[in-house]
Amino acid sequence: MSVQRLQKLQGHIVSASKSAAMAGPSSPLTTHVLNTAMGVPGSNMALSLSRQDPSTAAWSLITTGTTNADGRCPGLLTREMFTVGVYRMRFETAQYWESLGETCFYPYVEIVFTINDPSQKFHVPLLLSRFSYSTYRGS
C-alpha cells in the first residue's frame, strides 16, 4: 500500500472519530429535510422549534437552527427540555428554494405535533419539493 493511500485512510479515521466526539447525547427529537425534487438532502435550511404553553396557548421558541449538509439538525433539544406538550417545527422552505434560484408554493412549513410520552424518540422529517411536502412520525 502506498504512503499516500495510507495517509488518506488515516485522514478518514481521524475525521470520523472527531465527529463522534462532537455529538453529545442525542436529542430525543430529530428531523431530516429531503429535497425530493432533486434527490438530495435539504441542506442549509433554517428551522425553529417551539412549544405551546398549555394555559395561554402562546408559543415559546426553544431553538433555531440550520440543516447541515445531510439535511439534519442535531442537538434540537435535551431530554430534560423535552416535556409533554404540543410542539411546532417551522421550516423556512421558500427561503431555501430561493437560495437555489427557485420559487416555492409554500412560504414556510409548520408541523404541529403532540408529545405525550417524552421518554420515546421522535423523528419529524420533511420531504419537500417546490410544490409538495410530506411528513411522518418516525423514531
Next chain:
Amino acid sequence: CSESASGSSPLTTHVLNSGDGVPAARLALSLHRLDSNLLIWNLLTVGTTNEDGRCPGLISSEAFTAGMYKLRFETGAYWERLGRTSFYPYVEVVFTISEPQQRFHVPLLLSRFSYSTYRGS
C-alpha cells in the same frame, strides 16, 4: 362549504384518510388569507368536508386575490371522533397565490402519523 356556490371555487381541497383508505368525511376546516399590512390572518371560510372528503365553494373567483393563504384542517378532532389518537392536533398548509386566475387544488392525504399535500389543479 356551500354546494350552491355559483361557479366552482378556484381553490379546492380533498382530504383522504390514507390510513383507512377512505375519504375523510366531516372533517372541519377553515380558509384564511394573510393581511400583508397588519400581518394577521383573516378568516374567509369555515366548512366541513362532505362524504367524498371535499368542500366545494371555498372561495369565489372575485374574492380569490393574490396573496398568502392558509388552509387549516382539524385533523385531531377528526381522529378523536373516530375514537383514535393522532400525532398532529391540526394541520395548517400555508401557500402563496401569485396567479389567482389559475385553479389550485390543495389536497391533504392524512393518516394518524403522517400527512402530505401537493399543489394540484
